[in-house]
Amino acid sequence: MSRFLRSIRAGLYTLMILNILDREGVSYGYRLMVRIREASGWTLNPSESTVYETLKNLEEQGLVRSFWGEGVKHPRKFYEITDEGRKVLSQLNREVRSIVGALQRFLGVGC
Amino acid sequence: MSRFLRSIRAGLYTLMILNILDREGVSYGYRLMVRIREASGWTLNPSESTVYETLKNLEEQGLVRSFWGEGVKHPRKFYEITDEGRKVLSQLNREVRSIVGALQRFLGVGC
DNA sequence: ATACAATACCTCGGAGTACGAGGTATCGAT
DNA sequence: ATCGATACCTCGTACTCCGAGGTATTGTAT
Numbered sequence: 291m292s293r294f295l296r297s298i299r300a301g302l303y304t305l306m307i308l309n310i311l312d313r314e315g316v317s318y319g320y321r322l323m324v325r326i327r328e329a330s331g332w333t334l335n336p337s338e339s340t341v342y343e344t345l346k347n348l349e350e351q352g353l354v355r356s357f358w359g360e361g362v363k364h365p366r367k368f369y370e371i372t373d374e375g376r377k378v379l380s381q382l383n384r385e386v387r388s389i390v391g392a393l394q395r396f397l398g399v400g401c
Numbered sequence: 402m403s404r405f406l407r408s409i410r411a412g413l414y415t416l417m418i419l420n421i422l423d424r425e426g427v428s429y430g431y432r433l434m435v436r437i438r439e440a441s442g443w444t445l446n447p448s449e450s451t452v453y454e455t456l457k458n459l460e461e462q463g464l465v466r467s468f469w470g471e472g473v474k475h476p477r478k479f480y481e482i483t484d485e486g487r488k489v490l491s492q493l494n495r496e497v498r499s500i501v502g503a504l505q506r507f508l509g510v511g512c
Numbered sequence: 513a514t515a516c517a518a519t520a521c522c523t524c525g526g527a528g529t530a531c532g533a534g535g536t537a538t539c540g541a542t
Numbered sequence: 543a544t545c546g547a548t549a550c551c552t553c554g555t556a557c558t559c560c561g562a563g564g565t566a567t568t569g570t571a572t
Contacts, residue, residue: 294415294489295496297529300558301408304502309507314499320520333503337560342522344558364520364567378405385406386506392444393501396420397494408558412530431549448531453551455529475538475549 303336303344305386308379311354311371316367318359319345345369353378414447414455416497417511419490420481422465429470430456456480464489 308327311317317325323341324399326334348354353375361365371379417437434452437445447455459465465485470477482490483493485503 293528294412294493296527296559297412298416298497298500300411300529301405302500303559304405305409306507318520319522329507330503331506333499338521339523339561340559343560347558366520382405383508384503386409386446389409389413390501390504390508392441393497394505395442396417396440397498397501404557407530407556411558414530429549430551449550450532450552451530454531458528477549 292375297356302334303340304348306330306334307341307348308353308371308375308382311369312376312379316368316370318368322369341354348375410445412443414451415459416493417441417445418452418455418459419464419486419493422480423490427479427481429479433480438483453458459486 303326306329307322310322310325310329319342320338322345323336323338325340326336345354346384347355349356349369353372354368354369355372356369375399414437417440418433421433421440421471422437425436431449433456434447434449437447437452456465456467460480464483465480466483467478467480470479502507
């Protein structure tokens, strides 16, 4: 059961992270995990390792950039979205809207 | 880019197949592939192998049952949803509605 | 003072999914 | 007779999620 939900949620973390970085500016792993939970009304509930893994992938793709926070007591690795990231994000949002629309029609959700 | 979309669509095939079998009764692999494309307005576009793989998994889980069509010239393996499948489906639909709702709010889609 | 929860970072391995490539066979139309 | 559509399948690659495990700091309650 939960295996199906797991895979349905798959990929949405990438979407959420890019959107949050785009809207709210610089952030960091742990904070992003909390923000995804909040922003989704606890419908999405990523584990720490998922978020860190996703950020690593995004950085490898050049869609986010990271730097270690200076003057911060608690060691923190900050991330910000790149121009390339913004480009990919807008395309991604368009496609996800289309998927959400299709599901809405199919399942009869909303409105 | 498409890797993100791929994983966002991941799992939705299971959802679509169970729903289509529930609503339209007995069907078969190739037909289900076509119906998913139609029902999603071509937003979802699963490959044959994906559909066959998904059906195999669903059968292993006991959520669908299969039988070879008799009196059919072209060899066809039919599938139908089981009681257990229906149980899982209603739970799945509930959860997906919640995810769709969250995305709608987050992305500002629809209404 | 000290214990503990929360914050913050990370790796590894297992389980699951999508799908392209490749293979086989039948049916219907040109 | 040939070809495209229909119909089935397996295999390997790439990818994602996340539990388990590890480390260290900060703030709070006792």
